[in-house]
Amino acid sequence: MQIIVCVKSELDATGPIKLIEPVDKINTKDLVQTINPADHAALTLVRNSIPHDMGMITVITVSPASAEKILRICLASGADNAVRVWDESLKEENLNAKSVASLLHKAIQLLKADLVVCGSEGLCETSGYIGPALAELLDAAQICRVDHMEVSDDKQSILFHRKHNYGNREVITCLKPAVITVDYDAAKPPAVSMKESIKASKVPIMHLDLESLGCKEDEWTHNANANVLQYMPPRPRTKKIKQASDKPLTPQQKMQQMLGGGAAKQSSNIIEGDSKKAAKEFVDFLIAERILNF
Amino acid sequence: MSEEKFDCIIVGGGLSGLTAAYLLAEKGLETLLIEKGNYSGAKNMTGGRLYGHSLEKIIPAFAQAAPVERRIVKERLSYQDSGKMTTVEYDSRGVAAPEGESYSVLRGKFDKWLADQAEEKGAMLVCGVRVDDLIVRDGKVCGVIAGDEEMEADVVILADGANSLLGQKLGFKHKISTNQVMVGVKELLELDKDVINQRFGIESGEGVAWMFSGCSDVYDGFLYTNSDSVSVGVTMMVENIKKTDNSVPQMLEDFKNNTDIAPLIEGSRLIEYSAHLIPEGGPEMIPKLYGDGVLITGDAAALCANLGFTIRGMDLSIESGRLAAEAVLAAKEKEEFSTNALSYYQTSLENNFVMSCVKGSEVCLAAVKSGDLKGDPLKVFNNLIKETLIG
Numbered sequence: 001m002q003i004i005v006c007v008k009s010e011l012d013a014t015g016p017i018k019l020i021e022p023v024d025k026i027n028t029k030d031l032v033q034t035i036n037p038a039d040h041a042a043l044t045l046v047r048n049s050i051p052h053d054m055g056m057i058t059v060i061t062v063s064p065a066s067a068e069k070i071l072r073i074c075l076a077s078g079a080d081n082a083v084r085v086w087d088e089s090l091k092e093e094n095l096n097a098k099s100v101a102s103l104l105h106k107a108i109q110l111l112k113a114d115l116v117v118c119g120s121e122g123l124c125e126t127s128g129y130i131g132p133a134l135a136e137l138l139d140a141a142q143i144c145r146v147d148h149m150e151v152s153d154d155k156q157s158i159l160f161h162r163k164h165n166y167g168n169r170e171v172i173t174c175l176k177p178a179v180i181t182v183d184y185d186a187a188k189p190p191a192v193s194m195k196e197s198i199k200a201s202k203v204p205i206m207h208l209d210l211e212s213l214g215c216k217e218d219e220w221t222h223n224a225n226a227n228v229l230q231y232m233p234p235r236p237r238t239k240k241i242k243q244a245s246d247k248p249l250t251p252q253q254k255m256q257q258m259l260g261g262g263a264a265k266q267s268s269n270i271i272e273g274d275s276k277k278a279a280k281e282f283v284d285f286l287i288a289e290r291i292l293n294f
Numbered sequence: 295m296s297e298e299k300f301d302c303i304i305v306g307g308g309l310s311g312l313t314a315a316y317l318l319a320e321k322g323l324e325t326l327l328i329e330k331g332n333y334s335g336a337k338n339m340t341g342g343r344l345y346g347h348s349l350e351k352i353i354p355a356f357a358q359a360a361p362v363e364r365r366i367v368k369e370r371l372s373y374q375d376s377g378k379m380t381t382v383e384y385d386s387r388g389v390a391a392p393e394g395e396s397y398s399v400l401r402g403k404f405d406k407w408l409a410d411q412a413e414e415k416g417a418m419l420v421c422g423v424r425v426d427d428l429i430v431r432d433g434k435v436c437g438v439i440a441g442d443e444e445m446e447a448d449v450v451i452l453a454d455g456a457n458s459l460l461g462q463k464l465g466f467k468h469k470i471s472t473n474q475v476m477v478g479v480k481e482l483l484e485l486d487k488d489v490i491n492q493r494f495g496i497e498s499g500e501g502v503a504w505m506f507s508g509c510s511d512v513y514d515g516f517l518y519t520n521s522d523s524v525s526v527g528v529t530m531m532v533e534n535i536k537k538t539d540n541s542v543p544q545m546l547e548d549f550k551n552n553t554d555i556a557p558l559i560e561g562s563r564l565i566e567y568s569a570h571l572i573p574e575g576g577p578e579m580i581p582k583l584y585g586d587g588v589l590i591t592g593d594a595a596a597l598c599a600n601l602g603f604t605i606r607g608m609d610l611s612i613e614s615g616r617l618a619a620e621a622v623l624a625a626k627e628k629e630e631f632s633t634n635a636l637s638y639y640q641t642s643l644e645n646n647f648v649m650s651c652v653k654g655s656e657v658c659l660a661a662v663k664s665g666d667l668k669g670d671p672l673k674v675f676n677n678l679i680k681e682t683l684i685g
Contacts, residue, residue, distance in 0.1 A: 030361065030403045032333055194328065194440045197420040274551050275544065 001055040003046055004113040006104055006130060007039040007074055009067035010123040035070045038119025040077070040189045042182035046117050047078030049149040050158070055115075056080050060107055062100045064092070068205055075200035076192040082203065083107060087210040089217075099221065101133035106213040108138065113177060115158070120145055120181040127226075131181035141174035147186040300326045300418075302622055303438050303447040305425045305460060307334035309608055310592030311453030312408045313352060313615030314622070319417035321623055326445065327409075327417055328438065330424040335405030339570040340608060341478060341516050342525055343503050344404070345396045348612035353411065360407050362397035363520035364501025368494070372554070374508040379554045387500070398501045398518040398525070399608075400482070428460055428588070434632075435464070435587035449622050449631045451589045453615065456571040458581075458594035466590060467581035472533040474575030474596075476605070479546050480527030483562035487522045493558055494519055505604055506555070512538050515549045516604075517558065526550060526559060529572065529605065542569070572605060573598045577653050583643065584636040589618045597643075599651045610648050617642045 011031040046057060058081040059074040061067050071082040085107050108116060116138065118131040135142035148161035152173070160180060162170045210217075271278045271285075286292040302318050304311045307329030318325040331337040343366060349356050357365070369384040413419055429437040429444055437446035452460050456475065461467035487498065494502045496519070506515035513530040528542075528549050535542065549555060573579055573596035580596050583589065591597070592611035599606045621639035625631045643649050 030406075032336075032406070192422055194420055194423045194443050194445060197423065198326065198418065198445070201418050201420075275547060 001050070001114045002112055003050065003055045003057045003115045003117065004108055004111060005039065005043045005046060005057060005059045005074070005079065005117045006119075006134070007043065007059050007061050007070065008036040008119070008122055009033050009061060009063045009070045010036045033066065033070055035073060035189075036119050036123050038121055038123075038182060038184040040074075040119075041184050041187045042117045042119050043074055043077055043079060044187035044189045045146070045149060045182050046115075048187060050151060052080075054151060054155065058083060058111060058113075060085065060104065060111075062086065062090075062095070062103050071205055072197075072200045072203075073192060075203050076196040077189055081206065083111065083206045083208060085208045085213070089210065094221070097127055097129035098133065101130050101137060103213070103215070104130065104134060105137040106215050107208055108134070110208070110213060115177065116140065116179045118179065118181050120183045128181070131179055135179035138177060138179065141178040143172055143174065143178065143180045146180045146182050149180075298446055299437075300324045300445070300447040301626060302326070302449050302451060303328065303445060304451045304453055305438060306453035306455060306592070306594070307331065307409060307419065307421070308338050308405065308453055308455065308592055308611065309408065310594075310611040310615035310618070311451065312405065312412050313349075313612045314451050314453065314591065314619040315417040315419075316408070316412040316415050317352065317616060317619035318622060319412060319415040321619075322416070323622070323626060325417045326447070327412065327419050328423050328425055328440065329409075329419065329421045332422050333406055334409035334419065334421070335402045336421075338401040338405050339478075339480065339568040340399065340401050341480065341518060341527060341529075341605070342399050342401060342608075343396050343518055343604075344399045345606065345609040347394065348609040348616070352612070352616060357395065357397055361403040362399050363518075363523075364398045364496075364499055366396045366398060366503045366518075367500040368496065368502040370502060370504040372504065372506045374506060374552070374554065396503070398503070398520050400520060400523075400525075425454070425460065428464060430464070433586055435585065449587050449589065449625065449636070451591055451615075451618050451622070452594050453591045453611075454594050456573045456593040456596075458590065461581055461590050461594055464585070464588065466583075466585060466588075467594070470571075470573070470575075470579075473531065474573065474579050475532050476529050476572040476574045476600075477532050477535070477542060477569060478527055478529040478572050478605075479542055479569040480525055480567070481546065481550070481564055482520075482523050482525055482566035482568075483559050484523045484565045485559070485562040489561070490519050490522070490524065503604070506549075509549060509552055510538075510545065512540075513545050513549070515552075515555070517555070523565065524559060524562065526555070531574065532571075572607065574600055574605075576600075577649075580652065584621070584633065584639050586633045587631050587636075589621060589636060589639050591615050591618045597648055597652060599654065606651065610651060613646060613648050614643065617646060617648075 010033070011028055012034040043057070043059060057079045059071055059079040060083040061071060062085045064086050065084070068084060071084060075082055085103050116134055118134065120131065121128040131144065132142060143160050143162065145162055146160045147163050150159050152159055157173050160172045162172065164170055271281045273281070283292065301323040302325050304315050304325065304327040307327055311327055312334060315325050315327040344362070346357060367385065367387045369386070370381055372379050372381040409419055423440050425438045425440050427439040428435050428450060429439060429446065435450050437444055438450060452458060454460050457470065458467050462469060491497060496502060501519045502517070504517040506517070509515055512534045513528040515528050516526070518525040526549070528546050530545070540548065550559060573593055575596055581590060583595055591614040593607060595614060597607070597610040597614050599610065618639055620642065621636055624638055625635040628635060
């Protein structure tokens, strides 16, 4: 069985993120590349479920050469082969999910696959587009958000498990080819061993450009189906109105309270200032509340 | 190379390890570098100023390509005493000699860049793996053990940092004591570029290295300007921490709230907090540097020099990595990796500025330990002038 796992190189955004002025783009230069967690979980789930003699796993990404590092981590994590799709004429900023799905579709047609596995969503855009789009383009069966898979007793088919509400589960099997998507928490990627890393560093990575895909420009330069118009960070909560215990609120204050964050509790005061001043204020509070007696 | 054996395995992806990996791979040796962090630089920390001369020898004009923050053009030394502060400034703008330059750096970025350079030369980097032990047969180091895996090599370079547990296991290095190491804690505070330029009187790309003494009986402070952040921290002998009831993080808070420091960092935002052990035992702390099939470099070899107001370690680490690589290359030519063959490393270190720098720091170190650098301002400046002008 030929299995293709689609992986995406993401940037580890756990560190401080800086914007490039004045265009407000994220400065990605200093961020570390990492595998999209859902893709890594997808690879792990497949490798843990399907023995080597039953299935050959190929990881594939649409990325420039810098992404070879993450392909090698995939190889060290259990993949047998790695393919990188890229062409000098491609530019990362011009690629949208639809273009990537088209390029992956071309590559998967070339490589032939019985099962295509994708992470259910990317770390950055979280659109969850690639899996369903590939199923459509490949005219393949699609099973979303698989959290467990197993080979049937007769070794003739694979059973896919999906979670439902209230602990219900669904076990599905389908005809080849199929596309499945996997959530980031479906499987925990293994700690990569030294020898596997060394072995992975020597595996040749296949490079497919547009010519080798037989791809014309109009076959990948799609306009996105949906465009993000605006990104809105969480709306700051209106400051809560503190109510003095001895005075009723005025109508204006009541209105403010209803429109705002509600009534503030006295116990949620924040002590500000340097540590000595804060410590004194804290002790005063404890004494005032009769928690401490002097 | 056989499937299971490398020419050289380097443990630790800091500056000395990466330098050795770069040079050995450049000469075609099968080199494996093992780093326990997820990438080189993930666990590395500095104050941080890098004197460029060591790396300049290996990668000429490296600062044009490397992610250095700012070229240091102003040195400031401040002595604080009871709310008073005297500052001496040395301005080196107009002096343009790459080998004489120093730069503020952030190790998370810088080491990652150097690791990429080493990989480009052909070194193999394996990250996220901790080396637990060494393979030793008949007294010869033959490789490394990570978990239940073993990997063999003709020679192993230990660049595993100030603690160097592997050096200790090998019996080359004693367990460190509290009077041999300093602890450094640092906050990286984000600040607008223009605000930095205005507050410190510098232009874009120019930086300030500022050392503070006398602000406490226990610690000294430092401040370096980065591209769009400042590194602010304190260093202290671990042994001296017991002199105060304050915790180390509280000491850093006190330093930041100091009336002379607070205005410099006003409006900044904390983006990183880090701490590090600094080997400060002077020449006495330097372990056995070579053995049968093994060399020790960088902080693991305690190659660090306390010059009173400033602590140098990164340039010494890079140089020790270079000399270790030279020793391995010389040994490889003869295909002999015995103690005798690798003794060239010790000889070249002795004849190099590294050892003279570490040995020269003894006077300053004694002053730091005795507290002379804190009691009498005249002593401070006397020591400074003596070290700077007389050596």
